[in-house]
Amino acid sequence: MLTENFVELMYLRLNRHLSTSDYIAWANTQLEQGCDLPEIAEMASFAFEREPDAQAVEHYFLLCVKQLGLSVPEDDYQSTRDYWSQTCDQMLDGSLTLDEGIAKLQDIDDDQNYYLMQPWWDLSNYYIALNGQDDRWQIVAEDIARLGQDAYTRMLVRQFAALCRLDQSALPERFPDVWHCIACGADHHHATDTAQRAAHCPACGAPDTLKNMRYLENRQHML
Numbered sequence: 243m244l245t246e247n248f249v250e251l252m253y254l255r256l257n258r259h260l261s262t263s264d265y266i267a268w269a270n271t272q273l274e275q276g277c278d279l280p281e282i283a284e285m286a287s288f289a290f291e292r293e294p295d296a297q298a299v300e301h302y303f304l305l306c307v308k309q310l311g312l313s314v315p316e317d318d319y320q321s322t323r324d325y326w327s328q329t330c331d332q333m334l335d336g337s338l339t340l341d342e343g344i345a346k347l348q349d350i351d352d353d354q355n356y357y358l359m360q361p362w363w364d365l366s367n368y369y370i371a372l373n374g375q376d377d378r379w380q381i382v383a384e385d386i387a388r389l390g391q392d393a394y395t396r397m398l399v400r401q402f403a404a405l406c407r408l409d410q411s412a413l414p415e416r417f418p419d420v421w422h423c424i425a426c427g428a429d430h431h432h433a434t435d436t437a438q439r440a441a442h443c444p445a446c447g448a449p450d451t452l453k454n455m456r457y458l459e460n461r462q463h464m465l
């Protein structure tokens with residue numbers, strides 16, 4: 243069921259339209275999983291009404307959230323990152339296969355330009371290029387050839403989950419579509435669609451410390 247868990251429900255609440263029945267379904271799932279809060283039972287009972295009152299459902303939903311010690315994320319990006327990192331955790335613990343998890347991540351509406359998603363678009367472009375449908379620059383091809391597809395993807399998942407949990411204001415603007423110096427912290431917004439992974443930093447003069455953050459190994463420096 244789509245709305246089985248709270249993080250996913252919050253992501254959908256902020257990013258897409260949720261119907262009243264999605265909330266009621268969530269409450270029913272909580273009941274089935276053994277939750278004995280009276281507010282959850284009350285909310286689940288709306289399922290018996292032909293046209294549940296949306297405001298009443300919302301009222302009970304917020305009460306349940308409070309009683310369960312959960313909190314509604316304040317903004318879309320926070321809720322989206324929670325959802326991304328939960329999806330990564332599910333891939334790592336095996337409750338989702340890598341393919342299922344990637345499909346979920348790539349299904350995210352990106353009309354808000356979430357730069358952090360870039361590694362998944364790069365992986366997606368690699369698959370497109372592999373199928374001969376496109377000759378776009380394959381930023382991940384060399385690493386996959388070296389590490390193997392599964393190992394590379396697992397590293398990407400682990401790293402992405404960690405990046406999602408960071409204070410995003412600590413990351414460079416447009417990260418990882420940016421060059422970032424690991425010696426002096428300067429950012430450079432030259433094109434990152436290149437085979438070049440590191441360069442001399444014009445700000446501090448250090449050799450090869452200006453890293454192209456499109457590459458997995460370079461993003462590790464931010465963790």
Ligand SMILES: [Zn+2]
Nearest residue numbers: 423426443446
């Ligand atoms: Zn520098």
